[in-house]
Amino acid sequence: MRFLLLVIGILYITPVLALSPPTGRVLLTLTGSITETNAGHTAKLDRKMLNALPRYSITTKNPWVHQAHKYSGFSAVDLLKLTGGKGDLLRITALNKYVIEIPITDFTKRGAIFAMRKDSHPMSVRELGPILVMYPFDDDPKLKNETYYWRSIWQISTIEVLTSPSKE
Amino acid sequence: MVKWFRKWLPTSKLQHWYVYGLLSLIVTITLLASSILLYSYNGNQATKQRIYEDSLWNALQFQLQSYRFLNYLVQIDKKDLPLNGAAYTQYDLLMSRVDLLRSGEVGYLIRGLTGGRTVRLLNIITGELELISLNLSKIEEGDLSYLQDMTTRLKQLDNQVNEFTILVSKGTNLYIARQRRALGENLENVRILMMCFLASLFVLCCCIAKGFSVFKINQRNNKQLLIDIQNIHEEKAKILTLVAQEARPQIQALLGVPCDNTESSNSIKESANELLHTINMFTDLALIDIKKLSLDITTESLQKNLDDYVQIFSSKLQRKGVTLVSYIDPALPDVIGLDFKRLKEIILELLLNAIKHTPEGSISINVRPSSLTPTQQPLNLENRRIGILQIAIKDTGFGLEHAIQDTLRASPTTQDNQPLILQNNIGLGLSLCYRLVHLMRGEIHFSSEATSGTEFWVDIPYEVSQSSPENISLYSCPDPKRALIFTTDNHLANALRLQLSSFNIEANRYLEGPYYDDEDLDLVIIMDSNLISPEIESNIKQWQKNGTFVLYDHQLTKDVQNKAYAAKAQSLSFPLTQSRLNGLIMDAFKTD
Structure with a gap:
C-alpha cells in the first residue's frame, strides 16, 4: 500500500517532460500555461533551440538608437507552438526585473517579434540582448506611442504564458 | 481685374450685410484653424515630454543598476564560484544603461542639459566603470582578492552617479514646469480664441439676422413698388385708350375722304393709317404692361392674310423702288388658328423696319414650317394639335445700327424684362414686335450686316385647324x-x-x-x-x-x-x- 502511494505521488509530482533539455546556456525560461516542458513545470530554452524556430526580420528605427537596424528573431506564435502554450497574454520579465504584459495579438496583428540578432549579429546583454521585443515602428505610424515603446522590452529572461482576465 | 472687383462690390444695402456676414465667417474659420494649429503644436511638445521622461527613467534605472552591481560584488562568496559569466552579465546590464543614456533621442537630450555637466559626469562614470571591468576577468577566474578594490571604487563613484541622476531629474523637472506654464498660457490663448470665435459667430448671426430683416423690408418695398407700377401702367393704359378713342374718329374721317388718286391724297391716307397704327401700338404696349392684352384666336387663311398685309405697303414700296416677294411653303396648312390681328402687327412692324433700312433692292417674306417642336401648350388650346411656323423677313438694305443690334441681342427673351427694350430706344415698332412675339409664346431672332442687309426669324405656334386642314393649293405645271x-x-x-x-x-x-x-x-x-x-x-x-x-x-x-x-x-x-x-x-x- 505504501509503495502504491509512493508511485502515485511520484507520478503526480513529476510532469511529462516532452521538450528536450537545453544543451547550452539557458537564454529563456517559459512558465505558465504551457504543456511542453523540460524542467519541472517550466521550459528552459538555449540559443540553439531558439534559433531552430522560424525566423522573421524587421528593419526599423526606434527611439533608443540613432539609425535603422535590421532585427531578426522568432515569433511568439511559434514559441507557444513549441511549448504548447495556450494563453493569449505574455508576462515578460527582463534581467533587471522589469516586467511588462504583451497580448499575443501584437505578434499576430502588429508584426512584433522576439529579436535575437541586430544586423545579423547576436546581441549581447550590453546591446540589450540576448532577446528583445521589437515592433515595426517605421511601417506603422500608429505604433509610435508610449504603449508600444514600453512594450519593447529588452534583456528578456522569462516569459509567463497567461490567459487574459476577460477571457477567463 | 478692376472690372471683376467692381462686379463683386456690394451694390445694395442687403448685399452689404451679406458681405459682412461672409467676412465674419472667414474670420471665425481662421480662428478655428489657429486653434487647431495650437493644439497640433502641443502634440509635438507631448513627444518632447516623453523623451524627458525616458531620460529620467533611464537615469534612475542606471542608478538602481549600479547599486545592484555593487550589491552583487559585495555578496560574491567562494561558494558561488565558478561564476560562469554572471559577473560579466551584471556588468553588461549596468553598461547597457550607460549606453542608453548616451544614444538615441535620450542621449541627444542629455547632451543639452545643464551646459554639458551631465555629459562630463557620464564620461567620468564610463571611464571608471571601464577601469573596474579590467578586474572582472580575475573574479570570473576565481580570484576574489580584487573584490575589495572594486567595491571601494564603485562606492566612490556613487557621488557622481547620484549627481548625474539629480541633474537629469532637475532638467526634466524644469522642463515639465516650463511646459506646464506654457500649457497654461496656451490654454488661456485658446480660451481667448474661443471667445473670439463665439463673438464672430455672434456677429455672423447678427449679420444674417440683419440681412434677413433688410431682405424682408426690401421684399415688402418691392411688393409695394410693383403695385405702384401696376397702378401707373393702368393709368397710362386708361389715358392711351382715351387718346385713341378721341383721335380715332378724326383719323377715320381722314381715311373716309374720297380718294382722287393724287399723290397728296394718297400721302394723307397713308399718314392717317400710320397714325392710327401708332396709336394702336401704344395702346397695345400699355395693355401688355398691365397684362391685360389677351390673344384673340381666329381660324383664317394664312395666304389670304399675308397677301393683304403685303399689299398695305404697295405704294410705299413703289415710291422707293423696292420690290417685295412673299412665299408660303406649300407644306403649311392654309387655314390655321392664330391671333391674326397680332400676327399682322408683327409682320407689318418687321416690314416697316425692312423698308426703312432698304433704300433700294428687295425684301422677301418666307413663311415655312419651323424646325422647333412645340414643348408646351402655347395658347389656350387644350387637346388641340399645335404646330410652329417660321416667318423670315429679309432685306438687302444697310443693316441695323450696331446700338440697336446690341440692345436686341442683350435683351432677354422673357416678358418680365421687355420694358427694357422700350427704354433702349430701339423704336416703338420693334419693341411692340418683340413683346407680341413673346406674348404669343414665340421666339424672335435676327442677323444683320451692313453689306447684306437684315433678316428676322419669328417662330410662332399655331393651332392646326381640325375642320379644314388642307394645305395651300397652287397650280403645278404638269411638265417641268x-x-x-x-x-x-x-x-x-x-x-x-x-x-x-x-x-x-x-x-x-x-x-x-x-x-x-x-x-x-x-x-x-x-x-x-x-x-x-x-x-x-x-x-x-x-x-x-x-x-x-x-x-x-x-x-x-x-x-x-x-x-x-x-x-x-x-x-x-x-x-x-x-x-x-x-x-x-x-x-x-x-x-x-
Missing part, C-alpha cells in the same frame, strides 16, 4: 418648266426661284455670257432692263416665237414699251404674292 430671271439682285432672284419652284418651274438667274442662245425656255422674267442687250433682245424675240412667256417689272414699262418683245410680254407688279403669281402662271401654262 424652265425660267430665266434677268436681275442683278441675287436675293430677289432667289425669292422668285423659290416661288416658281412651287409651280414646278426651275428658274435660273441670268449670268452674262453666250450661254442662253440654244436654251429652250418657258418663262423669262425681266427685272433689270440694263441686262437686255440687243443680242439678248433678239434671243427673247426668238424664244417668244417658240412660245416662251415673258414677264417684266411694271416699273420698267417705259423702258420696255419700245422693245420688239413688249407686244407679247406681260407686266409684273409688286409686291408679288404667291397667289398673284399663281394666277399668271396658270394663265400662261394651263393647257385646258
